[in-house]
Amino acid sequence: MTGDRQDPRLARFSLNQRSVPGWDVPGVVAACAAAGVPAVGLWREPVAEHGLAATAALVAGHGLRVSSLCRGGFLTAADEAGRRAALDDNRRAIEEAATLGAACLVLVVGGLPAGSRDLVGARERVRDLVAELAPEAGASGVRLAIEALHPMFAADRAVVSTLDQALRLAAEHPPAQVGVVIDAYHQWWEPDLAAVLARAAGRIAVYQVADWVPLGPDALLSRGVMGEGCIDLAGMTRAVTATGYAGDVEAEIFSARLWAAPPREAFDAVLRGYLEHVAPHAAPVGSRA
Amino acid sequence: MTGDRQDPRLARFSLNQRSVPGWDVPGVVAACAAAGVPAVGLWREPVAEHGLAATAALVAGHGLRVSSLCRGGFLTAADEAGRRAALDDNRRAIEEAATLGAACLVLVVGGLPAGSRDLVGARERVRDLVAELAPEAGASGVRLAIEALHPMFAADRAVVSTLDQALRLAAEHPPAQVGVVIDAYHQWWEPDLAAVLARAAGRIAVYQVADWVPLGPDALLSRGVMGEGCIDLAGMTRAVTATGYAGDVEAEIFSARLWAAPPREAFDAVLRGYLEHVAPHAAPVGSRA
Numbered sequence A, B: 001m002t003g004d005r006q007d008p009r010l011a012r013f014s015l016n017q018r019s020v021p022g023w024d025v026p027g028v029v030a031a032c033a034a035a036g037v038p039a040v041g042l043w044r045e046p047v048a049e050h051g052l053a054a055t056a057a058l059v060a061g062h063g064l065r066v067s068s069l070c071r072g073g074f075l076t077a078a079d080e081a082g083r084r085a086a087l088d089d090n091r092r093a094i095e096e097a098a099t100l101g102a103a104c105l106v107l108v109v110g111g112l113p114a115g116s117r118d119l120v121g122a123r124e125r126v127r128d129l130v131a132e133l134a135p136e137a138g139a140s141g142v143r144l145a146i147e148a149l150h151p152m153f154a155a156d157r158a159v160v161s162t163l164d165q166a167l168r169l170a171a172e173h174p175p176a177q178v179g180v181v182i183d184a185y186h187q188w189w190e191p192d193l194a195a196v197l198a199r200a201a202g203r204i205a206v207y208q209v210a211d212w213v214p215l216g217p218d219a220l221l222s223r224g225v226m227g228e229g230c231i232d233l234a235g236m237t238r239a240v241t242a243t244g245y246a247g248d249v250e251a252e253i254f255s256a257r258l259w260a261a262p263p264r265e266a267f268d269a270v271l272r273g274y275l276e277h278v279a280p281h282a283a284p285v286g287s288r289a
Helices: A025-035 A044-050 A052-061 A080-100 A119-139 A163-170 A193-199 A233-242 A263-277 B025-035 B044-050 B052-061 B080-100 B119-139 B163-170 B193-199 B233-242 B256-260 B263-277
Strands: A013-016 A039-043 A065-073 A105-108 A144-147 A178-183 A204-209 A249-251 B013-016 B039-043 B065-073 B105-108 B144-147 B178-183 B204-209 B249-251
Touching (some): A013 A065, A025 A052, A039 A052, A044 A080, A052 A080, A065 A144, A080 A105, A163 A193, A204 A233, B025 B039, B044 B080, B065 B204, B080 B105, B080 B119, B144 B163, B144 B204, B204 B233, B256 B263
Parallel strands (some): A105 A144, A144 A178, B013 B249, B065 B105, B105 B144, B144 B178
């Protein structure tokens, strides 16, 4: 299945390239362009593999938006060497995001350092390092996007666990410097989601979708394609759109099952899930220019 | 390793029997009595297997407290038949808890009905059915204990996902009728845990401990023994004690790894974990009488 280049239902759709890891950057770009997908979410490792400048030229040449670059973050090191290394790496990521013209640089803030039980301290270090990076990102024209990850990743990936927590971190900085990721997979369970989403107005850097299905043997790779699971994507998409967010809706599906399929099949499944379960609830908009 | 019958460090310790599922009720009771463990957390299925009256007599004969009975709940059915079945089952559980003299009946409130995406509706049904059951529990001298489960279980086990949410549900009822479970494993990641714990004063029905270790192939059976993981059990135990809670501290460790060990080894490991990582932070108290 391929979409139509002028299909207005795809006007806000972005394919995160990690949904189809079997394709390299040229593969993803070619598939999106052919299917009328107007935006891609890129990851630093495959971008580096293809070359940063070459990737920037490729996406621009196909007229694609870069809805996000994944990922900066990992800001929780407790020692000075780790702190400096994290800052250096995030500075490189900011420059890469600027070169690609990405709408935001996603920050996965990092888990607890090995052996640590100091969650409060780790969260304070995230706050401190975001404060260091935010003005630098702003000066480069890059918006940092703090991503709250599902609490099952609090120990090893992100000590920011709720949207409220991400919003409070972002609120310390101008919206153009720091926003948040809304991710249906990470946030669907939150008790006061509607109220917190309303508070996110003006802070949403990117909206990511996937579905919750029973956890498989690897919790990290257990996401479902939109429609396969129990997330109220209709309601969540309407709530995000109601904040005034008119940017890209990015499908990011870490899934051992999806990844085992041929890339073309995976791509078609993701596109179909978006068209059936998300697009009807995301008012189409024009380009973000 | 066995404790000493007079060891004051064990004064608040309770062994949840699901930490050592290789033992039946008599096995758990005998081991606890011999080791100077003053309380047990029981489950309805093994209690039924041994016989309700026989179990009540056995624990009383050994002078053991029953810190909790697991579990009632599963209140999210969307149809009338499911609703009635849930109420009936919970009424039976209340009577069982009364017969055992359990300090509380733990409510695991249930996940989404099959095929449902209506999380808000499921949460409303929990609220409604707790309101039906609370006065009946009170009349039987049983305290309901709402347990917030880790959000990774929101879809299939408990739509109550945070301590704040559990406290708001409980607050609609007298404290003697409805309290909450504090469970280190389910709540350690919460962004405002210290503040929420302080609000739990007077509502804590039981405090359960385990540790967070990397998720294994079965997320349900991935808990660690206290000290093996990254939870700040010292700080959490002090915070719970600071609320005035002087009741039992129950080790409940669902763990494929622990369960694979011989029961005696598992029991000793749990006891050792409690003595080293929890007991020093739980001021010893006398009996709850």
